[in-house]
Amino acid sequence: MGLPLPSKVLEHILSFIDSNEDRNSVSLVCKSWFDTERRTRKRVFVGNCYSVSPVTVSRRFPKMRSLTLKGKPHFADYNLVPDGWGGYAWPWIEVLAKKNPLLEEIRLKRMVITDECLEMIAASFKEFKALVLVSCEGFTTDGIAAIAATCRNLEVLELRECIVEDLGGDWLSYFPESLTSLVSLDFSCLDSEVKLSDLERLVSRSPNLKSLKLNRAVTLEGLESLLRRAPQLTDLGTGSFSAEFEPEMFSKLSKAFAECKQLKSLSGLWDVIPEYLPALYSVCPGLTSLNLSYATVRMPDLVGILRRCWKLQKLWVMDLIEDKGLQTVAMRCKDLRELRVFPSEPDLDDVSVALTEEGLVTVSRSCRKLESILYFCVQFTNAALVTISRYRPNIKCFRLCVIEPFAPDHITREPLDEGFRAIVEGCKDLRRLSVSGLLTDKAFEYIGKHAKKVRMLSIAFAGDSDLMLHHLLSGCEGLKKLEIRDCPFGDSALLEHAAKLETMRSLWMSSCFVSFGACKVLSQKLPKLNVEVIDEMYPPESRPENSPVERIYIYRTLAGPRLDMPEFVWTIHKNPEVGVSNLAIK
Amino acid sequence: MAYEEVINGLNLKDTELRLGLPGTQEQQKQEVSCVKSNKRQFHQSNDENNLKEESSPPPAKTQIVGWPPVRSNRNKNVSYVKVSMDGAPYLRKIDLKMYKNYVELLKALENMFKFTIGEYSEGYKGSGFVPTYEDKDGDWMLVGDVPWDMFSSSCQKLRIMKGSEDLASL
Numbered sequence: 001m002g003l004p005l006p007s008k009v010l011e012h013i014l015s016f017i018d019s020n021e022d023r024n025s026v027s028l029v030c031k032s033w034f035d036t037e038r039r040t041r042k043r044v045f046v047g048n049c050y051s052v053s054p055v056t057v058s059r060r061f062p063k064m065r066s067l068t069l070k071g072k073p074h075f076a077d078y079n080l081v082p083d084g085w086g087g088y089a090w091p092w093i094e095v096l097a098k099k100n101p102l103l104e105e106i107r108l109k110r111m112v113i114t115d116e117c118l119e120m121i122a123a124s125f126k127e128f129k130a131l132v133l134v135s136c137e138g139f140t141t142d143g144i145a146a147i148a149a150t151c152r153n154l155e156v157l158e159l160r161e162c163i164v165e166d167l168g169g170d171w172l173s174y175f176p177e178s179l180t181s182l183v184s185l186d187f188s189c190l191d192s193e194v195k196l197s198d199l200e201r202l203v204s205r206s207p208n209l210k211s212l213k214l215n216r217a218v219t220l221e222g223l224e225s226l227l228r229r230a231p232q233l234t235d236l237g238t239g240s241f242s243a244e245f246e247p248e249m250f251s252k253l254s255k256a257f258a259e260c261k262q263l264k265s266l267s268g269l270w271d272v273i274p275e276y277l278p279a280l281y282s283v284c285p286g287l288t289s290l291n292l293s294y295a296t297v298r299m300p301d302l303v304g305i306l307r308r309c310w311k312l313q314k315l316w317v318m319d320l321i322e323d324k325g326l327q328t329v330a331m332r333c334k335d336l337r338e339l340r341v342f343p344s345e346p347d348l349d350d351v352s353v354a355l356t357e358e359g360l361v362t363v364s365r366s367c368r369k370l371e372s373i374l375y376f377c378v379q380f381t382n383a384a385l386v387t388i389s390r391y392r393p394n395i396k397c398f399r400l401c402v403i404e405p406f407a408p409d410h411i412t413r414e415p416l417d418e419g420f421r422a423i424v425e426g427c428k429d430l431r432r433l434s435v436s437g438l439l440t441d442k443a444f445e446y447i448g449k450h451a452k453k454v455r456m457l458s459i460a461f462a463g464d465s466d467l468m469l470h471h472l473l474s475g476c477e478g479l480k481k482l483e484i485r486d487c488p489f490g491d492s493a494l495l496e497h498a499a500k501l502e503t504m505r506s507l508w509m510s511s512c513f514v515s516f517g518a519c520k521v522l523s524q525k526l527p528k529l530n531v532e533v534i535d536e537m538y539p540p541e542s543r544p545e546n547s548p549v550e551r552i553y554i555y556r557t558l559a560g561p562r563l564d565m566p567e568f569v570w571t572i573h574k575n576p577e578v579g580v581s582n583l584a585i586k
Numbered sequence: 587m588a589y590e591e592v593i594n595g596l597n598l599k600d601t602e603l604r605l606g607l608p609g610t611q612e613q614q615k616q617e618v619s620c621v622k623s624n625k626r627q628f629h630q631s632n633d634e635n636n637l638k639e640e641s642s643p644p645p646a647k648t649q650i651v652g653w654p655p656v657r658s659n660r661n662k663n664v665s666y667v668k669v670s671m672d673g674a675p676y677l678r679k680i681d682l683k684m685y686k687n688y689v690e691l692l693k694a695l696e697n698m699f700k701f702t703i704g705e706y707s708e709g710y711k712g713s714g715f716v717p718t719y720e721d722k723d724g725d726w727m728l729v730g731d732v733p734w735d736m737f738s739s740s741c742q743k744l745r746i747m748k749g750s751e752d753l754a755s756l
Contacts, residue, residue, distance in 0.1 A: 078652030084678065135657075161657065343654055376654060403654050460653070485652075536697045567700065 010036045020045050039063060046070070047505055049087060049111065050530065053559045054095040065104045066130075067096065071111035073508045073553055074458075075483055077135065080510055080551070082536055084566040089113040089136075091564075097124035105130035105156075112136065118143030122150035129181075130156035137163035141190065145171035154179060155208070158186035169194035169217075175202050182206040186213035188237050188268065193217040196225065203229045213237030216270045220249060227256035236260070238268035241295075245275040258282040267291035267316075274301035284308035288335075291316040293342050299325050307332045313369075314338040319355040319376060326359035330366035338372040339363060343403060357384035364388040372397040379410040380437055385419025389426030398423055399434035405461035405486075408438040415439055421446035424454075431478075434458040444468040448475025456481040466493040473497035483508040490548075491518035498525050506555040514552055517545035522554070523572035530557050533570045540570055671699045671715075671746040682738045688730055692717065699746065706730035716747045 014037060017023055027037040043066040046052060058064070071087025089111045096103055103125045113136055121128065128151045141164060147157060148171060169192040175182075182202070187194070194217070203209060203226050210233060214223065218239025227233070243249065253276065257263075263283045272295045287309050292302070293316045302317075302325050309315075312333040317325075319341055329336065341360075344353060357380045364370060364387070371394050380402050389395075408415055416437040424430060424447050433454050435443065439462040447457070448471035455478055462468070470493040472482065482504065490513040501507055501522070516533065519540075523531040533540050534551040561571040669678045678698055685691040692703050695717060704712035706729070717729035720743040729737070729744070 075652065077657045078655045079658060080652045083680070342656060376656075401654055405650070405653070458655075460655070539700075568697070 004032065007032065007036045011040055014040050018043070042066060043105075044068070048555050048557075049092065050559060050562050051505070051555060051557045054092045055099075056558065058095050058099040062100070063102075064096075064100050065102065066107070067092070067103065067105070068107040068109075069111060070109045073483065073506060074110075074481070075485065075508055075510070076110055080485065082534065082566075082568060085534065085569060086562065086564055086566070087111045088564060090117050093117050093120050093124075097121075101125060102127055104128060105132075107132040107134075108136050109134040110136065112138035113143075114138050115140055115143035115146070119146045122146045125151075127153060129153055132156060132158045132160070133162050134158075134160045135162065140165040141167045141169075141171040141192070144187075145174040148172070148179075149174040149176065152176075152179065153181055155181050155183040156185075157182075158184060158213075159189050160186060162189050164190055166191045168192050172202070173198045177201075177205070180205045181208065183208045184211035184235075185209070186211070186237065188213040188215050190215045191217065196222045200225055200229060206230075207232075209233065211235035211265075214239040214268060216240050216268075219243065220253060220276070224249070224252050224256045227260060231256075231259040232262060233260055234262050235265040236263055236267070237291075238266075238270075240270045241268065241276055242271035242273050243276075245273065250276060250279055253279040254282065261286070263287065265289035265291075267294075269295040272297055277301060277305055280305060281308055285310060287312055289314040292321075293318055293340070296320065296344065303328050309333060311335055316340040316342070318342050318344045319353045320344050321359075322354040323356055323359040323362070324354070326355075326363050330362045334367060335369060336363065336367040337369050338397075339367075339370060340374040341376055342374075343376040357381055360384065361387050364392045369394075371395050374399040374401075374434075376401045376403060378403050379407050380416065380419070381409045381411050382414060382416055382419035382422075383409075383411070385416065386422040389422040393426050394429065395423070395427040396429050397432040398427065398430060399432065399458070400436055401434065402437035405436075406438045407436075415443065417443040417446065421450075424450040428453070430454050432456045435462060436460060438462075440464055441467040441471065444471040448472050451476055451478075453478045455479065457483070459484045459487060461486045463487045463489065466490055469493035470496065473500045479503075480505045482506075484512060485509075486511040488513060491515055494518060495521060498522055501554055502526055502528055502556055504556065506553065508551075508553050510551040513548045515546045516540040516543070516549050519549065519552060520545070520572050528556050528558070529554055530561055531572045532565070533572070534568060535570070536568045667741055667744055669695065669698070669744040669746070671701075672748040674699055680744075682741060685738075687734050688737075692729070695744075695746065701746075714748055717744065718747055719744045 010033065014023070014026065017026065020043070023037055023041055027034045038060050040063060041061045042063060044057060044061050044064050045068045046057060047070050049069045049071050057067075069089070069092060072081050072085060075081060076085070087110060089108055090113075097120055101124060104127050106121065107130075113133065118139055121131070131147055144157070144159070144164075147154065172187075172194040175198075194215075196218070199218075199222070203212070209230055212226070212230060212233055212235070214226070214237055216239055218226075220239075220241065220243045223238050227236075257279055260283055263286055266280070266283065266287055266289070269292060274297055277297065281304065284305060285308055288311055290305075290309060290312055296318070298320045299322050302321055306325060306328045310332050313335050315329065315333065315336060315338070317340070321329075321341065329339075341355065355377060357377060360373065360375050360377070361384050370392055373395065374397075377400070380400065402416075409419070417440055420435055420439070420443050424433070430451055431453055433447070433451060433456070435447075435458070441464045444463060444467070447454075451457070454476060457472070457476065457479060466489045468487065469489045472479070473493060474497055479500075494514060495518055519531050519533055523529065532553045533549050534553060535549050537550060540549055565571065667680055667682055669680055680694065680698075682691070685694065688706065696702055701715055702713050703715055703717060704710040710716045718726050719729055719737070719741045720726055721740040722742060726745075
């Protein structure tokens, strides 16, 4: 055994290590490495806010400058988690305000944050620089005003897809004239109109502003005026891109865009009318990211934009792009890494768009760097999946949503088992997978066996029996997050492979046939898990033990059962005498 | 494999409550994956005999909760309304825009506070609970008195009262 590394030397070495995965490994080496690492970690990530208590995190990382927290399970995005479930930011902010006053950045995803909380952030952290709220709720524009008014060194304020009670556009006027440090502002999810003159002045006095995402209420005129004041932008989200076509407006807009020589990312484009699209042509060749998911433009009007975006790496678009548009993408966007195609008509019966599996096949064939796919489509085939896997073994994220539940291969009428088999066998670096269409237990045998690196798996309306879960839980070595809805398995596979759940961050099951009795057993067997039963219809103890419950959310935790549950969430206590409890503290 | 059977284990038709002569096929949008029965819609008058269904039923459609999995916070007009129930220790907040009609709202309230409400047409008698709301003018009204749209845009607060003497005061 050699001389121990002096902690100063280790500190210096660690200052080069940013990745938390690496830092977590470092902290496992020995006590002194754990200690040195924890004292030097600046950016802390907590993937499940209930997995550990705020006090523990605060104590462990005294030099924390940035905290990222995630709250609700992913299926909350699709309204499967009832309102009031939890995910409150308050307990965290309360602790951090006292113990980590030098905190500079807070990033929350799927959490509930109140105006009081925002006010506390503004008041407590003197060096506060960055607030990023993704899919959060519980606050009003008053809370945002507090941040704007008080944080003197604010650089980043991003509200992404939040549900905000909008009390008007005044919040923007709370940025003091002395605030010149803004780098990124995103208020795209707010509804109310802000005063254009306030926004113009804010933009004019923010020389470091690189990213600006406007809300729908900002007009084309407003956009043009703002672009003139911020030609240095690299990331732009327009407001409503619609007005009656006026040649003068068009030429002003084109000119303004032409001056934005550093623009790399473009989004917004609400209500865009085809006549105004050519105003964007000058920026297209520089774009690496284009989000058209709010643009209801149909083919062939999209072609002009697509064929000019030859540097594009990320494209989000609606299925209005059709197979034809994807052909253009395949031909011109050779650098494409990520493609997301969203449904324009989410109604099951109303699909009348010429987007088929062929579109995705075409892109997969031609775009060699394509590694991340999210694709909504009415139907699919095994052949298409096999082709995609052959051409793109480098795929890391594959999320296919066949809109019709239980839809088989539309040509052979077979299940899509063989297609997904090809995906998991061929794409050895697959990290994230969502499956859909008609799938038997066999599909899950393939997934369990081959999807060794998949960390997150989403399943709906699939499988025949407990065998499907058995395959998944006895395989999928890298699985961290599993979310399943409407699948016909019961208790046995879950209980048989209970130990696996401690190696995962979380498991969500809804509308399956898992019983309350099984939840109790799981909870007793595995002390490090919280087993939450979410049932709005019936308290679990009001029914026989073998009746299925609506929803179950299981996650590993060091913090024990949480104390902030609403009436419809029950945690099974480890002590069988306490039984089921539903402790709610206001 | 028909998904109706898998999703709720019940044949929807069996549990469907609807008006109309036996043998007629009335088709309405139904939500599956959380079984709801088709109670009759609340109507614009108190007339108990006015039990007509919607004049032209829409074509049959089934809507699965949360499917397809697209984020639906595109209707971002949120305004929370406080809901209190006499005797319950905690206030709840709901977003009225989540509900399309009185049936959905009352069902949600029943779930939230674990009780059953009577029928509007009978003045909510029977259960001892009466849902009331405060409108924009500060007046307390009985839930169901006005058409849904008028209600949802003017409701400021909801209160579920207990006991029949409160009903008399409305």
